[in-house]
Amino acid sequence: MDGDGVFDHKQTNGSERTWPADETVIPDWIYTDEDVYTREIEKIFFGKHWNYVGMDCEVPGPGSYMRSYVGPVPVVVTRDADGEVHVFENRCAHRGVEFCREYRGTAHNFICPYHNWTYDLKGDLKAVPFRRGIKGKGGMPADFDMSAHGLRRFRVTVRGGVIFATASDETEPFEEYLGPEICAEFDSTFDGTEFKLLGVHRNILPNNWKLYQENLKDPYHATLLHTYLTTFGLFVSSNETNIPSDALGRHGGLLSRRPEGRPEVSEEEQANMQAFKQTMELNDPRVLAFFREFDSKWSGSVLTIFPTLTSLRQTNILNTRLLVPRGPNEFMMIWTVFGRADDDEEMTCHRLRQNNIFGPAGFLGIEDNEALKFLQDGLKKSVPGHGLALLGDDNEDIDIIITERAIRGMYRYYRNVMEF
Amino acid sequence: MDGDGVFDHKQTNGSERTWPADETVIPDWIYTDEDVYTREIEKIFFGKHWNYVGMDCEVPGPGSYMRSYVGPVPVVVTRDADGEVHVFENRCAHRGVEFCREYRGTAHNFICPYHNWTYDLKGDLKAVPFRRGIKGKGGMPADFDMSAHGLRRFRVTVRGGVIFATASDETEPFEEYLGPEICAEFDSTFDGTEFKLLGVHRNILPNNWKLYQENLKDPYHATLLHTYLTTFGLFVSSNETNIPSDALGRHGGLLSRRPEGRPEVSEEEQANMQAFKQTMELNDPRVLAFFREFDSKWSGSVLTIFPTLTSLRQTNILNTRLLVPRGPNEFMMIWTVFGRADDDEEMTCHRLRQNNIFGPAGFLGIEDNEALKFLQDGLKKSVPGHGLALLGDDNEDIDIIITERAIRGMYRYYRNVMEF
Amino acid sequence: MDGDGVFDHKQTNGSERTWPADETVIPDWIYTDEDVYTREIEKIFFGKHWNYVGMDCEVPGPGSYMRSYVGPVPVVVTRDADGEVHVFENRCAHRGVEFCREYRGTAHNFICPYHNWTYDLKGDLKAVPFRRGIKGKGGMPADFDMSAHGLRRFRVTVRGGVIFATASDETEPFEEYLGPEICAEFDSTFDGTEFKLLGVHRNILPNNWKLYQENLKDPYHATLLHTYLTTFGLFVSSNETNIPSDALGRHGGLLSRRPEGRPEVSEEEQANMQAFKQTMELNDPRVLAFFREFDSKWSGSVLTIFPTLTSLRQTNILNTRLLVPRGPNEFMMIWTVFGRADDDEEMTCHRLRQNNIFGPAGFLGIEDNEALKFLQDGLKKSVPGHGLALLGDDNEDIDIIITERAIRGMYRYYRNVMEF
Amino acid sequence: MATALEYNALALRAARLEIEEFNYAYADTLDRMDVGGWVDYFTDDALYRVIARDNYESDLPLGLIYCEGKAMMKDRAFALLNTEMFAPRYLHLSITNTRALSMDGGEIRAAANYTLIETRVEEPSNLQQAGKYRDVFVRDSGGELKLKQRICVYDSVMINNCLVFPV
Amino acid sequence: MATALEYNALALRAARLEIEEFNYAYADTLDRMDVGGWVDYFTDDALYRVIARDNYESDLPLGLIYCEGKAMMKDRAFALLNTEMFAPRYLHLSITNTRALSMDGGEIRAAANYTLIETRVEEPSNLQQAGKYRDVFVRDSGGELKLKQRICVYDSVMINNCLVFPV
Amino acid sequence: MATALEYNALALRAARLEIEEFNYAYADTLDRMDVGGWVDYFTDDALYRVIARDNYESDLPLGLIYCEGKAMMKDRAFALLNTEMFAPRYLHLSITNTRALSMDGGEIRAAANYTLIETRVEEPSNLQQAGKYRDVFVRDSGGELKLKQRICVYDSVMINNCLVFPV
Numbered sequence A, B, C: 001m002d003g004d005g006v007f008d009h010k011q012t013n014g015s016e017r018t019w020p021a022d023e024t025v026i027p028d029w030i031y032t033d034e035d036v037y038t039r040e041i042e043k044i045f046f047g048k049h050w051n052y053v054g055m056d057c058e059v060p061g062p063g064s065y066m067r068s069y070v071g072p073v074p075v076v077v078t079r080d081a082d083g084e085v086h087v088f089e090n091r092c093a094h095r096g097v098e099f100c101r102e103y104r105g106t107a108h109n110f111i112c113p114y115h116n117w118t119y120d121l122k123g124d125l126k127a128v129p130f131r132r133g134i135k136g137k138g139g140m141p142a143d144f145d146m147s148a149h150g151l152r153r154f155r156v157t158v159r160g161g162v163i164f165a166t167a168s169d170e171t172e173p174f175e176e177y178l179g180p181e182i183c184a185e186f187d188s189t190f191d192g193t194e195f196k197l198l199g200v201h202r203n204i205l206p207n208n209w210k211l212y213q214e215n216l217k218d219p220y221h222a223t224l225l226h227t228y229l230t231t232f233g234l235f236v237s238s239n240e241t242n243i244p245s246d247a248l249g250r251h252g253g254l255l256s257r258r259p260e261g262r263p264e265v266s267e268e269e270q271a272n273m274q275a276f277k278q279t280m281e282l283n284d285p286r287v288l289a290f291f292r293e294f295d296s297k298w299s300g301s302v303l304t305i306f307p308t309l310t311s312l313r314q315t316n317i318l319n320t321r322l323l324v325p326r327g328p329n330e331f332m333m334i335w336t337v338f339g340r341a342d343d344d345e346e347m348t349c350h351r352l353r354q355n356n357i358f359g360p361a362g363f364l365g366i367e368d369n370e371a372l373k374f375l376q377d378g379l380k381k382s383v384p385g386h387g388l389a390l391l392g393d394d395n396e397d398i399d400i401i402i403t404e405r406a407i408r409g410m411y412r413y414y415r416n417v418m419e420f
Numbered sequence D, E, F: 001m002a003t004a005l006e007y008n009a010l011a012l013r014a015a016r017l018e019i020e021e022f023n024y025a026y027a028d029t030l031d032r033m034d035v036g037g038w039v040d041y042f043t044d045d046a047l048y049r050v051i052a053r054d055n056y057e058s059d060l061p062l063g064l065i066y067c068e069g070k071a072m073m074k075d076r077a078f079a080l081l082n083t084e085m086f087a088p089r090y091l092h093l094s095i096t097n098t099r100a101l102s103m104d105g106g107e108i109r110a111a112a113n114y115t116l117i118e119t120r121v122e123e124p125s126n127l128q129q130a131g132k133y134r135d136v137f138v139r140d141s142g143g144e145l146k147l148k149q150r151i152c153v154y155d156s157v158m159i160n161n162c163l164v165f166p167v
């Protein structure tokens, strides 16, 4: 172990970081350092990226609003009287109060509780009490320009019912941002269907936000960690699977096709799955029933849209997840779970039963969240080192699943945008 | 948004800070940065300032003592056999134990629990066990000078029953420190009356200590946030009000005169108060009864004595509040609530009923504490920015209330003493 | 108070520290600074030192394992099929998962939960699932060398049933490490006896780990803080006592001989013990009964083996304590309490009764833990200063007990190895 | 045949069970933030105080909340519902260790432990206050239990920001 | 002579005491992680949901756990015991404020507060979830109480990592 | 006509209610730090142990507190009151989920959950220990319940600094 500063990574400045030459080596410090995190806010969340902030169906009507985030920064998502969606900072232009405290609701305007400065649904400043003082004494300067003191606004794109915001004027149009392959897959789920909100899960994960994006770019862990999938024949390595990503490597997909009937678990596969017992039948098979509803060959479509969206279509489960960083060692996840506006009651119940498998008490959620906690524990407590992402080959076919290609791809982009 | 270091304010060193040229602009970093906080300890709390530490009536007799603080540093306030008040650090001169753990009590001396070094009520070291060893073997060096190893002592001033301490030999006399206007107002409440302790509130506020001083220098929020005041006719903007401050701008007053009977809420005022409904009568009007007891035109007198005292005389409520910083993002508030030594039981009950309105469960306390929490949330979570204090004019008359003059004044002094 | 940087010790870099010329002065910053702590990991815990990690009797048979630590870094201690003890990092070589989550147990190998990389009891990588991909597609590079990707291993020494590990190849043999006097005393307790685990205590102490080592090198506090000892005649200053240390001053002993019958508390002693009342008899004297079982003149033998072991033999209590640093302001203590393998049930009960006096709810443990909490409170909250260790003389005889010689000795070594 | 002592024990048992039901309904009323309904658990002349344990044990009378009679409680309820600004939160008031201590004329002296767990938006559930009730119950004309006195002595003397609702 | 009202009060008292005993046994079963045994506290057609208070109060049906009938509960129990990977932990489920609200035909509507304290390896005990049960009890052929419905509405909507076991 | 089973259920119900009253008095005694009084809740030959759950479940006998008989408890009480140095604190011991498990001859086996909330000067209230009692009760000559055994198995195995008072 070389003693040269290897220990003081929590003190040193991210700008002095040198990234390992070998792209299969991922340094610990991108997951643990305060200064790297601070740079991510600037270069990533407030850089030239489209940040997912919520779903159309969460702000259904005029005056609907919800709390959300761009990176770690609180924002409000609103729908104005004309039905247009707006995103602005949840920070009063006067002294800085985080004024919107409700998860969601409806309003005509926002009144900051401290001094009642009032903003409309676009985030424009509409009223400053006693602006002219009392009896003409005191108040704001005569030249105070209300229009110059609205809330910080973000540019907004809504596509297929999903809302994105960006702080930069230079961010390319959303379709270009996704790139053709990912955009096509995005459109296959968010195909213009009107969605209906079923509810929201919220949880705090004690690990770096990037590890969650990795997790969903990592087909390798699926059958090894998630015994439930193989035990009940939901997913096996031999399923047809594609792992596309965009040209820059920042976005990715994990697309799988569940065979009719129960999949075969090959000998080779069994030999590699320590935890594998034998396959079981559910007592209540309704839970795994699959009603085809999308024009897609994939029964499972997970998308990781850089930086902080992951969307899931699995059997009849539909959700989007927003990652809200809270420093290098923790993030909040907001799960928006939905169905189709035209679902009848039975279909709604089916989705609710199926969601019982997912979410923060779901059989996959428990395992991923626990495993990632163990991972961050390892990164935080051990002497600084690095991880390995050796599997697969950057030029392999997209149907290869024993690979970490997508993880390497994301960090190639990350390193570049972070200027490491 | 300029990228030049705007994001890394949590890393950079306070000495590199440049204060905005425009005095109406208050930068976020004075509320959130560790290094700015560390500098405040040196330049402010241990600088040439008188720090409030408690009330005479909290250490009533010889041998009385109480825990208190100078800035974030624990101290003990004592009264010796001659009735003199002393303030010294709550840190043993041997290894550094914070030896005094009781909120208050009486004692002849202080024995550090670890090795029983013993200090008298002045903080002088009086005994070192086994100083000469055992049977003449071991123990302290022969030349060990007990008088050179007492507890760190602070200079003390007591005025009108209020106790102040300073770490600096250069701090001017207290009367000069307050300046004539504030001193006069101070003396009008602390007029030699003997006070009787009614009790103490303690709470933790998740925000920077300076925001609390601002809050009490901010007449603007009173009628806008505190609907209770207007609803029950306690305070309206049209009340006669003065907002004096000392020449340096560090201390201030918020003096108001409650009219006989119920105040009129003017049309202009109503138009500016979003939350205003209509005025109500209390079911138990005793709570707001006002028995004149001080020779002052003001029924309400709030003083903010830099750095960490706020005193309140409101109707028949009397209290002092000590702000104890605990890092940039949190402080502890210790409320000392008192009456007059000669109050009869009915008057004591009256004060207790009236205090029901104030304190950490009072109708104003709830709102101020919540609003300031929202404010620090905004400062902490958003991308570093700044707040505005545009209201009013630095040369305006002191009876103008729609103003932030006093806040600007405090920061003019702060910037100067902090050498920003 | 000189203003030159005395306040910003939490920001400055340990390497800029200048140690006070006077060796009786111990600066606060060694107990409170993040960067000093980070340097300790490199220079001390991962330097040329033997770190205690557990007892033989905690990993009794082949396949036994337990969680432990080298400094703050999680490790696993195992016993392989041949009975050999191994220590390796609890961090998967793939991505870094802290894979071992059970306090202790038995296993044939360790399977990382995330992707099932599998390690044997020596920490060697034995299996990588799908290493060759599926149907020859994907998987690890052909040249992937399993033998090069085991877990980080530590060198191990076991002496008298006590297990030590070191990260450095240069650490001298254990016997030399202890030095002759301390090694002899070590061997007098760990004399080849086979021990039997009675149980484990775990607690978190809110103070710097070094303060605990000091506490057990500090005979001065024993009779002054621990009134129980004198009240029930367990220990008095006039007992025969030795305080040996090794040549480098890093290890120490606190050896005492309990007289037959009740010790006399001399007049001189009483005069120096504020808390001393009069001696009492226990209602249940069994608790203090002493059955001689070791060939040693000392009835009490406390050893402090640098950096993180303290061992205790007191009357018939036997335990070892591992200090696990968790930053400068906190550490975890793991107490391993044991008896002899050949104890009959009555002797086991006797040890259990006697242990009632010790441990985190014992009469000494309560007082030491409370006093050290007060001490760290003083160091953390006050303006940076220093402590004093003036008692005694560095050339005094080892039977002198009113002394802080051993503390000075430890810091002479510490300063040197930390390059301050 | 049962002794007077046993009768008394049985009477206190019955009172304890009835007070538990009272306390659980009381807690549910507050968890729903129904401060209007909260007032009805008291007699007109009731004394309701929330007081820090350090003040209480030092005979310092200052209350965090100090209501002499129902009228003051009503004013507090009105203010909370109509004038106060505070962040949304969930309340979870659990009452345990309910004890009926003595019965004397129409009065029952009782005590209990309470813990208030508050959950604010995007924050973990937090123990806002732990304390003990010191109660005096009487029966109204309809035989219903009412609080003539509830002194809430709280251990959590270092209040987390503020206490919005009564306990 | 006792009025109908008094009879009803006594019946609810008896039901409350019986449900307390049910709840304490239920909690002990879960603290032992005996999820197989947990299933037996329910009727075959029982509805078991664990739902965030914000969803519940917004009429959003999504459940953190959503089991329609015992078969789904059995599948969950099987998965927890046989397929799930999670860190070792200790569970401490306390149930307080148990109330029997009404009896209607064979059904008893009841409510209670629960708190789940979880302790993970080398971590302090932590309040993992605080919530309220909204229950419907019925009696089986043997006269034993069974849960026909248990809706667990939790205040701790910001979940600490994940919820492994039912509450 | 009531079956033996029903009689037994009623007897256990009565025992449970009586033990609850015992436990609430016991908790109040400790909250007042009356360790002298605490001793009187036990028989002369009582076994009182406070043991970490990991030791308990590994059959490791080490106790955090280990008192064989009242004499050892008295010595502990004396030491706490007369020789021990510790910071001032408030104790809040809540006992829930009290269960009477079986009656056998004169012995009642029982269990309960306990949580100790400690509040130190200028610190927030903190959950110092959560655990379960495993009790054996007997009756003294006067018919009063006494503890013949109380094993306190605590989940909070990572002790926050130290445990000063018994639980």
Ligand code: FES
Binding pocket: A092, A093, A094, A095, A096, A097, A112, A113, A114, A115, A116, A117
């Ligand atoms: S801070 Fe928002 S109105 Fe003043």
Ligand code: FES
Binding pocket: B092, B093, B094, B095, B096, B097, B112, B113, B114, B115, B116, B117
């Ligand atoms: S630290 Fe105070 S006497 Fe030693």
Ligand code: FES
Binding pocket: C092, C093, C094, C095, C096, C097, C112, C113, C114, C115, C116, C117
């Ligand atoms: S992290 Fe351990 S196997 Fe992948």
Ligand SMILES: [Fe+3]
Binding pocket: A215, A221, A222, A226, A364, A368
């Ligand atoms: Fe997964």
Ligand SMILES: [Fe+3]
Binding pocket: B215, B221, B222, B226, B364, B368
């Ligand atoms: Fe205010």
Ligand SMILES: [Fe+3]
Binding pocket: C215, C221, C222, C226, C364, C368
């Ligand atoms: Fe000691």
